[in-house]
Amino acid sequence: MKRMTIAAAALAALAAAAPAHSTNAYPTKPVTLVVPSAPAGSTDIVARLVGEQLQAALGQPVVVDNKPGASGNIGTEAVARAAPDGYTLLLQYSGYHVGNPALFPQIRWKPSSFVPVALVMRAPHVIAINGKLPATSIAELVTYGKSNGKGLFYASSGNGSIQHIAGEMLARQTRVPMTHVPYKGAGPVVTDLISGQVDMFITTPPSVIGHVQAGKIKALAYAGPKRHPSMPNVPTTAEAGLPGYEVESWFALFAPANTPPAIVERLSQEVKKIVASDTYRKKIEEQGAFAAYMGPQELGKFVDQELASWSRVVKTSNIRAD
DSSP states (O other), rough: HHEEEEHHHHHHHHHHHHHHHHHHHHHHHHHEESSOOOOTTTTHHHHHHHHHHHHHHHTSOEEEEEOGGGHHHHHHHHHHSOSSSSSEEHHHHHHIIIHHHHTTOOSSSGGGGGGEEEEEEEOOEEEEEETSOOOOOOOOOOHHHSSSOOOOOEEEESSSSHHHHHHHHHHHHTTTOOOEEEOOOOHHHHHHHHHHHEEEEOOOGTTTHHHHHTSSSEEEESSSSOOOOOOOOBTTTTTOTTTTTTEEEEEEEETTTTTOOHHHHHHHHHHHHHHHHHHHHHHHHTHHHHHHHHHHHHHHHHHOOOOHHHHHHHTTTTTOOO
């Protein structure tokens, strides 16, 4: 009987220790980093920059998996439904995370479906237009839009994205007739912007900066409080004649709700090192954005504030997903 009691106690101790051991050993297999938009957009670019260094830090492959569609809801829902074990993560774009809940009441996820891990990038938007349009300034674009008989066709990475909201805000401020053309991500938009299928794209710089430098796309204004070092000749929106027009997106790493705190902390600390590295900062600044870090608690509070703020914008501007 005594031997059986000792054996039972030993088994119970091993069972109790197993979850802690598995958490401490994390990760023991590849980690999937879901991007809820198409390749070549800002979310995809930053996911690959983070994923490359995170893979080296974790000692396991980090696979970027693009799941575009439904204004980011397909990929976001996939992560919300994933096992909370740290092996399926979400590199999320703020427009989807804090804009979609106000625009799509029937979506099958909510911000509380996730636990915040780390902020990785902040990016004021740039007002970019087709390189062949007869405009080199916001004033000339407004004149062109009002006089050509058709207005302007502006693109976004999906209904309800911040790009969509930014276009509606610009149309209201300039009184230029504008037609919204939604896509499944920034990559396809850039292709059509270069070819002239659409006139304008108000987006984060990583999606377009290379084409701006190549002369295929014109950047008319940077929607932040100051010019960006990588685009010193692009005026701020205030300098360009759009006072008060500032639009910023942010990008952050999330895990499914109920992911073990030890795994969240491990990921957050590794990402903190990545964001602070000279290599990462330089690459992000070359893309026209800013490397920025927030830990789980700070990011959680920030998300709550942003959710309330963008919900008000959507409501007061009467912006609809359709």
